[in-house]
Amino acid sequence: MPVSTQSVESFFESMKASQRTLTANLNDTEKWLSIAAGAYLGVKGLSRGGPSGLLATGLAAGLLYRGLTGHCYLYDQLGIDTTEKSSLTVIPAQQGVHVKKSVTIAKPIEEVFRFWDDVENLPRFMTHIISVTTTGESRSHWIAEAPLGLQVEWDAEVFNRVPNELIAWQSLPGGAVQSVGSIRFAEQPNGRGTSVTLNMKYNPTGGKVTDAIAGLFGRDLASEIDGDLRNFKRLLEAGELPTVDGQTHGPRSSLSRML
């Protein structure tokens, strides 16, 4: 890239600008942190299926902790034709946790698309999703595992669907969880199958706090999404998920005695 004086100047301009943004967002983050922390402390008082909107947890679908203010509608370029600076983007694109991951699946694009398109298939490879039920034309109801044996529920809608190309969805207001996500499908040459790229964004107001909270529960959202996408590929290619859970082994203590 050619470096001109002009571009160096504009570089410093944008640096300053982003510093300003950062300061502003930091305040948001602090606000968010207190809300989230409050939610965390209050979680013990929650009963199964109890009041939603307090706390959402690390969910395979790429979920977010939502503040109580209800300001966290998020949209970005995921499946919608907007730029990072879209007016729809309440939260700057560099905020929040964004997970992007690609895999190639050695199956025809129609088969791969069809499998994801049937939302009731999703719990088969999304580890922490208990069930997804179709509730309308493009709507579905989600139930997911939450920490401490709790469950969280929310509704989602597909707002963009192009067969064999794209599915984009968002959670609907009022649920425990908000997220925006899209998956793109592309045919690969020479019988390599189909590449899919999953884009998930969650937590518009909390920045990296989401991950920090998830960390308190021993979960890493990005690697969960990673694992779910890997499972998706494995289910299609191998027909099952490889596992050693429940297999036999010797005692896991060196005190075991010889026969």
Add this chain to the structure above:
Amino acid sequence: MKALCWYGKQDVRVLNVDDPAILNPRDAIIRITSTAICGSDLHLYNGMIPTMQLGDILGHEFMGEVIELGSSVTNLKIGDRVVIPFTISCGGCFFCNRQLYSLCDNSNPNAAMAEKMYGYSGSALYGYSHLFGGYAGGQAEYVRVPFADVGAFKIPDELSDDQALFLTDILPTGFMAAENANIQRGDTVAVWGCGPVGQFTIQSAYWHGAERVIAIDHIPERLEMARTHGKAETLNYEEVNVLETLNEMTGGIGPDACIDCVGLESHGFSPDAIYDKVKTKLMLATDRLHALREAITACRKGGSVSVPGVYAGYLDKFPFGAAFSKGLTLKMGQTHVHRYLDELIKKVIGNGKPGFDPSYIITHRYPLSSAPEAYKTFYENKGECIKVVLTP
């Protein structure tokens, strides 16, 4: 059932554990009739491979009889006699579709862990640490075989266990080692290491067209086997300077192909080998590579270096400049066992002519219950002990 479990460096125990169960629709349960100890098992025995857990069941060379099948396995029957490739492969991914079975995308439940270490994950292996999937191995009375529809090969009744057992690993490994060496008719091939893998590599080099094979080790019994069964010329690296001798033996040109059948626990007495030993002890490097350095240095210009010997981590003082300036081709990796089995079963049967009987490498037999003693003998007495077969 009885199974050989790992409890740390040079501590393996035969214990009573639960019988294996079907966990997935493509699984099978095999009653093991014969199982072997591999040179690779010694890396585990010596604590060279990370991510082992106490109680892990070892063993990746085993065969037996199908006694239970998951609901999706339709090409096997109860009672079938099968050999099991040591690499676990799904049969449906990019890599399996290209017969790169040991690079299967889908068999390792801990692929994310392997990706952190290697960028991408290879296939899972039986009884070979959690990095490679954590699957229980077959030095036991029974074993669970995942993806059994592609990972269990029926063998003809005319083959005895002794003749069939090495199809699981070391015979195909020797075969692929020779294939990877791009051997042309009339070539001279040098093979480092005369363990079981080396022995079968020597044989396979001839199958691939080699005119001469020169085998290198320091253990007289193994060199003897390379001469008698393998029809190889041999060099004892404690007695001669390997590089100079190879140069002379090839009229100053160097061997056309060099094959490292030693791997990461290479021995040696030259300064570089001692340096490696000190460095691995100090944890500054993970693998010893004296044989590999020699193979690269010895190889003729434009030749090929094939590496079936296992390496796991970082190499120090790797003569990459020599490899580059001589325009060498390097090829390596775990064996794509499934790819070679049909061909090798035919070679062992013989098609009218007498077949190749790989059982000559067996020097020791033990009941499974004596497996700890078998490991100790195999580790301490590499002279007499070349290959150990265990019978449950």
